[in-house]
Amino acid sequence: MKKAIVLFVFLSACVLGRADQAFTDSTGRAAHNQTLS
Secondary structure (H helix, E strand, O other): OHHHHHHHHHHHHHHHHHHHHHHHHHHHHHHHHHHHO
């Protein structure tokens, strides 16, 4: 049972990490452009 929880958390972290990466990429550029102007 513990292994299933660990695996679920690990997969969630991977999915969230990828989503967060894409999110920070798109918003990061916008924020960077805003701070420049």
